Amino acid sequence: MLNVSEIRKDFPILNRKVNGKPLIYFDNAATSQTPQQVIDVIVDYYSNYNANIHRGVHSLSQEATDAYEQARLKIQKHFNAKHPYEVIFTSGTTHGINLVANGFSSLLKKGDEIIVSALEHHSNIVPWQMLCERTGASLKVIPMNESGELILSKYDTLLNENTKLVFVNHISNALGTINPIETIIEKAHKVGAAILVDGAQSCPHIKPDVQKLDVDFYVCSAHKLCGPTGVGMLYGKEDWLKKLPPYQGGGEMIAEVTFEKTTYADLPHKFEAGTPNISGGIAFGAAIDYMNSIGFDNIAAYEHELLDYATQQLQQIEGLKIYGTAKEKTSVISFNVGTIHPYDVGTILDKMGIAVRTGHHCAQPIMDFYKIPGTIRASFMFYNTKEEIDTFVAALKKAIMMLS
Numbered sequence: 001m002l003n004v005s006e007i008r009k010d011f012p013i014l015n016r017k018v019n020g021k022p023l024i025y026f027d028n029a030a031t032s033q034t035p036q037q038v039i040d041v042i043v044d045y046y047s048n049y050n051a052n053i054h055r056g057v058h059s060l061s062q063e064a065t066d067a068y069e070q071a072r073l074k075i076q077k078h079f080n081a082k083h084p085y086e087v088i089f090t091s092g093t094t095h096g097i098n099l100v101a102n103g104f105s106s107l108l109k110k111g112d113e114i115i116v117s118a119l120e121h122h123s124n125i126v127p128w129q130m131l132c133e134r135t136g137a138s139l140k141v142i143p144m145n146e147s148g149e150l151i152l153s154k155y156d157t158l159l160n161e162n163t164k165l166v167f168v169n170h171i172s173n174a175l176g177t178i179n180p181i182e183t184i185i186e187k188a189h190k191v192g193a194a195i196l197v198d199g200a201q202s203c204p205h206i207k208p209d210v211q212k213l214d215v216d217f218y219v220c221s222a223h224k225l226c227g228p229t230g231v232g233m234l235y236g237k238e239d240w241l242k243k244l245p246p247y248q249g250g251g252e253m254i255a256e257v258t259f260e261k262t263t264y265a266d267l268p269h270k271f272e273a274g275t276p277n278i279s280g281g282i283a284f285g286a287a288i289d290y291m292n293s294i295g296f297d298n299i300a301a302y303e304h305e306l307l308d309y310a311t312q313q314l315q316q317i318e319g320l321k322i323y324g325t326a327k328e329k330t331s332v333i334s335f336n337v338g339t340i341h342p343y344d345v346g347t348i349l350d351k352m353g354i355a356v357r358t359g360h361h362c363a364q365p366i367m368d369f370y371k372i373p374g375t376i377r378a379s380f381m382f383y384n385t386k387e388e389i390d391t392f393v394a395a396l397k398k399a400i401m402m403l404s
């Protein structure tokens with residue numbers, strides 16, 4: 001059982017007003033809020049030991065390096081990577097996917113096939129299309145059904161000996177569907193394909209075990225799990241990370257540089273060119289500590305309660321249609337009301353202090369599937385409450401009256 005009123009005290013932003021009304025923040029799938037514990041870590045870094053890492057002999061640099069590498073260890077432990085050097089700091093999910101897509105440029109050829117799912121965010125579509133353009137490989141798509149679930153029997157028909165890579169998200173950002181990644185990974189491996197799982201939406205709700213999943217690459221962003229923006233991680237199995245060439249050249253990623261030839265640093269530094277987001281990396285570690293102190297089982301159970309409660313309330317509104325009704329779903333509700341434009345609803349809700357996301361959610365193929373321009377998306381975290389949902393539903397009814 002979560003003590004939500006105590007938890008809410010950790011989040012200073014939840015005390016503010018927006019347009020004169022207490023903030024109700026239901027845009028967590030875009031970015032989660034940051035607890036004081038994580039904010040303090042960032043302030044402490046800039047107040048006490050701001051310095052570049054892995055470079056200086058001086059004390060500040062060593063303190064910063066130690067804290068940054070401690071964060072890497074926390075992340076390794078959290079995701080259960082076998083080695084710390086299998087954890088690459090990135091600027092976020094998008095960066096991690098592009099790093100892998102770029103690396104595969106030299107490993108794919110014409111005739112090779114890669115598979116993506118119909119439920120992907122643009123970040124997990126466009127880099128692979130660019131990879132296909134560079135290599136001549138072709139892109140196949142696992143289709144979805146009306147409920148927003150992937151049709152796995154169709155996945156079976158796409159897999160063959162030419163399949164080199166599969167990309168799928170763990171949880172859809174637009175619909176909240178939890179994909180059966182265990183099965184998807186197993187099937188990819190049966191034909192010898194590598195698989196990348198986009199964990200941007202799952203990392204705040206589920207604690208994945210990358211070794212148990214046997215996934216080749218797993219990417220996520222810290223800002224989705226109560227950490228700062230501009231930092232994330234790529235997990236890759238050691239063998240794969242050794243096979244892939246570096247993504248960016250620069251300081252930190254080299255062993256030796258001459259004008260004739262440069263040799264690259266070992267993992268993880270081979271993929272970490274330039275000065276990283278040091279405070280962000282350290283705060284990412286603090287965010288993981290924070291989430292674990294609440295407990296992922298507690299988080300999942302409570303958020304499921306919120307999802308069920310909100311779904312029941314919304315279903316009672318005439319003309320309201322929920323998109324994404326998968327059996328396995330996380331706390332995301334995408335919906336429209338009649339022919340009212342989502343943007344108009346979002347704007348009125350904002351006037352009442354309620355933050356939701358409207359639009360295509362960077363998942364245009366999903367919107368095309370349903371033949372809609374976009375949806376209103378409410379997404380909940382463990383610091384939200386049923387009372388907030390009540391206020392949101394009442395505000396939504398008012399908005400519908402104004403717009404009808």
Ligand code: C6P
Binds near residue numbers: 029092171198
């Ligand atoms: N989705 C949303 O409102 P970045 O921007 O790199 O941290 O994450 C990109 C990304 C990749 N995959 C999935 C499944 C995602 O949900 C996101 C980010 C946000 O849904 C912002 S567009």
